[in-house]
Amino acid sequence: MLTRERIGILAIAFVAATLGGGVAGYLLSSTAVEAGVAPKVVSAHKFVLLDDAGKTRAAIDITNSGVAQVAVMDGAGVLRAGLGVAANGAPGLGIYDRDGKVRLEVAYSANTPRLRMFNADGTTLLALGVTQDGRAGMEILDRGGKQRASLEVASDGAPTLRLGDASGNRIGLDVTPDGRPGIALLGTNGVTRASLTLNADGAGALTLYDSAGNAMNGLP
Numbered sequence: 001m002l003t004r005e006r007i008g009i010l011a012i013a014f015v016a017a018t019l020g021g022g023v024a025g026y027l028l029s030s031t032a033v034e035a036g037v038a039p040k041v042v043s044a045h046k047f048v049l050l051d052d053a054g055k056t057r058a059a060i061d062i063t064n065s066g067v068a069q070v071a072v073m074d075g076a077g078v079l080r081a082g083l084g085v086a087a088n089g090a091p092g093l094g095i096y097d098r099d100g101k102v103r104l105e106v107a108y109s110a111n112t113p114r115l116r117m118f119n120a121d122g123t124t125l126l127a128l129g130v131t132q133d134g135r136a137g138m139e140i141l142d143r144g145g146k147q148r149a150s151l152e153v154a155s156d157g158a159p160t161l162r163l164g165d166a167s168g169n170r171i172g173l174d175v176t177p178d179g180r181p182g183i184a185l186l187g188t189n190g191v192t193r194a195s196l197t198l199n200a201d202g203a204g205a206l207t208l209y210d211s212a213g214n215a216m217n218g219l220p
Contacts, residue, residue, distance in 0.1 A: 051075070074098075119143065142166065187211065 046061035066087030095104035114129035137152040160174040182197040
């Protein structure tokens, strides 16, 4: 399954007001010595880029938690893109709307790359990722943040599609590594109540289950 936690890099508040509007406090490297000679190296704790109106349009700094970050704002000073790398090496990229709310997030952490898309209120609607053991997956969520559909390809190559209501999965469709397709219908408690499969010899089979998941009747 996809990792749902929000990595810290993209949860950082890249708010223009906290980035400052000036360059006071810069600590220039001792390499900038001779007047009229451009220094080859400039060192500072923060760099702030201003437009002609004096508004902050971009900033580079390191947060108290050790995240090296680049924030880019629009002409109104609203954050529109943020790039950061945590002290442990985990990188992340955030794309924001006109209200400064994250709408797209790309991250790589714990050997797991993932991408998430959000609606205007910050709810995740689409998530893609690859787990450490080599399983690729996708989740589609509703406005309430409930998973309604998922597609996963296991490390052995077997794909599984799941569809559900707000309470959980209701339909499962998969194909085994040896090429046998199957579909399962689940009750509201998540237990399979009916399944339709195609066996290796080409014969189809329909099986009905009780509320506990025990097979009751079947064809053939």
